[in-house]
Amino acid sequence: MDFFIANTDLHWFNQLKTLNPEDVNFWQPGGTMRFKAIPEGAPFLFKLKYPIKKIAGVGFFSSHSLLPIDFAWEVFHDRNGTPTYEELYRRIDSYRSISHKLRINPNIGCIVITNPTFFDEPDWIPTPLDWSKNIIQGKKYSTAIIIGNDIWNRVQQIFQSTSIKQTYDESHTYPDLEQTEEKRYGKEILVKPRMGQGAFRIKITDTYNRKYAISGEKTLPVLEAAHIRPFEKEGPNTVENGLLLRSDIHKLFDKGYLTINPDYRIEVSSRIKEQFENGRDYYKFQGHKLVTIPQAPNQRPSLKYINWHNENVYQG
Numbered sequence: 001m002d003f004f005i006a007n008t009d010l011h012w013f014n015q016l017k018t019l020n021p022e023d024v025n026f027w028q029p030g031g032t033m034r035f036k037a038i039p040e041g042a043p044f045l046f047k048l049k050y051p052i053k054k055i056a057g058v059g060f061f062s063s064h065s066l067l068p069i070d071f072a073w074e075v076f077h078d079r080n081g082t083p084t085y086e087e088l089y090r091r092i093d094s095y096r097s098i099s100h101k102l103r104i105n106p107n108i109g110c111i112v113i114t115n116p117t118f119f120d121e122p123d124w125i126p127t128p129l130d131w132s133k134n135i136i137q138g139k140k141y142s143t144a145i146i147i148g149n150d151i152w153n154r155v156q157q158i159f160q161s162t163s164i165k166q167t168y169d170e171s172h173t174y175p176d177l178e179q180t181e182e183k184r185y186g187k188e189i190l191v192k193p194r195m196g197q198g199a200f201r202i203k204i205t206d207t208y209n210r211k212y213a214i215s216g217e218k219t220l221p222v223l224e225a226a227h228i229r230p231f232e233k234e235g236p237n238t239v240e241n242g243l244l245l246r247s248d249i250h251k252l253f254d255k256g257y258l259t260i261n262p263d264y265r266i267e268v269s270s271r272i273k274e275q276f277e278n279g280r281d282y283y284k285f286q287g288h289k290l291v292t293i294p295q296a297p298n299q300r301p302s303l304k305y306i307n308w309h310n311e312n313v314y315q316g
Contacts, residue, residue, distance in 0.1 A: 003043035003152065005055060005128070006111075006138035010048055011091075012081030013056060017118035023062065023196030024116050025076040027088075028109025028137070029095035035064040035111050037140045044113050045155070047127060047138070054124035058155055059116035062199040065206050068106045071220060076198045112199045123158045125151065200237035201225040207294050208244035214266065216291040217246070226250045228305035233312075239294065240302040252282065259314040262303050264290045269315045 006026065016024055026044070028035070038044070038061050046057040067075075069092065073085045082088040093102050102108075119125075128147050131139065141148035195203065204225035211218050226245045229235030243260075245253060252258040257269045268286045272279035293300050310316075 001042070001143045001152070002038050002140055003045060003143075003148070004038045004061070004138055004140050005045045005047050005131075005151070007049050007135065008046040008056070009081070010052065013046060013048060013118065015078065015081045015083065016116065017057075019078065021079045021116060021196075023076075023079065023112060023114045023199045024059065025072055025080045025198070026059075026111040026113050027072065027080060027092065028111065029092045030100075031066060031105050031107035031109055033109060034066075035109065037138075043152070043155070044111070045151070046116075046118070047131075048124075050133075052124075053127045053131075055119075055127065055151070055155075056121075056124045057116060057118040059113035062112040062114045062195060063203050063206065064112070065110045065202050066107045067110050067202075068220070069102060069108050070106070072108055072110050075201050079198060110202065112202050114194065114196050114199050117159075119158055125154045125158075195237040197231070197237065200242065203239055204242040204244050207239050207242075207299055208292050211244065211292040212246050213243050213290045213292045214245070214249065214285060214288070222247050224250045226253055228301055229308045230254070230313075235305065235308075239299045241305045243301060244292070249282075253309075254313070256313040256315040258282065258285075259310050259316075260290065260301065260306060261310070262306055264293060264301065266290070267310075267314070267316065271315045 008026075012026075040061060040063065042061050044059050044061045045055050046059075047053070047055045069089060070085070072080060073088060078084075080088050082091060089102060092108055096102065128141070128151060130147060141151060143149045143152050201224070205220075205223065210220055210223065212223055217223075223244055224247050226243045227235045227237075228241050228243060231237065235241050243253070249258060252272070257272050259267050259269075261267055266285045266288050268279070268282050272282060
């Protein structure tokens with residue numbers, strides 16, 4: 001099993017330790033580099049920077065995206081590791097050169113981590129002996145080598161010997177981990193990671209290439225990740241239970257005034273006109289096929305969730 005140990009800011013760590021969040025944004029200030037070191041679902045360990053130099057927590061890698069800083073704040077708020085947007089902006093801008101300030105390039109790197117756990121100080125793990133002071137971002141390890149195996153065993157021991165409790169609803173697990181958890185992590189794995197709400201929004205946004213599912217429009221600030229079967233109605237935070245919709249269409253979809261049928265065509269309820277004496281802007285979509293859907297079959301809207309929405313939400 002591969003995992004990543006990342007240099008971690010103490011202020012970020014302390015802010016998030018008090019929140020007990022379901023997911024966090026481990027941001028990169030540069031806003032230009034992609035993170036491809038480990039696969040989705042792999043462990044991501046937090047190593048506090050100098051002078052502490054100890055591993056103080058762990059989460060699971062969900063996705064990486066380059067996003068405008070205001071959008072990152074909208075999705076994660078204080079789960080960015082700062083109490084306010086102004087502080088997040090100031091901290092990221094302080095890392096940048098004069099020619100690369102946020103006003104010039106507003107994008108930041110967002111490593112989305114789900115199910116983070118922040119250890120108490122007595123449980124912090126010493127930095128591996130092969131760790132170089134020249135490592136800026138972090139380093140990938142494998143349990144196939146002695147050092148990596150020792151570190152991961154220490155993480156397992158912390159879960160076993162402390163009062164840390166990890167409870168995850170198995171219906172909300174990553175689909176690719178659900179069937180391969182034992183193969184990927186081994187029988188000793190103590191947690192089953194699930195995708196949080198922030199991770200879900202980022203995953204849907206990028207899976208749909210930041211394009212509105214109905215028209216292909218790319219105005220990111222008004223695009224939202226919609227659940228087909230609502231989360232509060234046992235709908236999972238998975239790509240096949242999501243659509244990228246414009247905010248007004250999202251509301252109509254959630255309230256049952258609009259749906260999609262099994263061949264991905266749009267159905268608009270007559271109740272919009274009956275109840276509001278309007279709806280011309282929405283009836284023009286009637287019968288149109290979604291312009292944007294994921295290319296991978298296992299990421300497309302699932303028929304079982306579409307059918308559920310039509311039977312339980314849509315006011316046809």
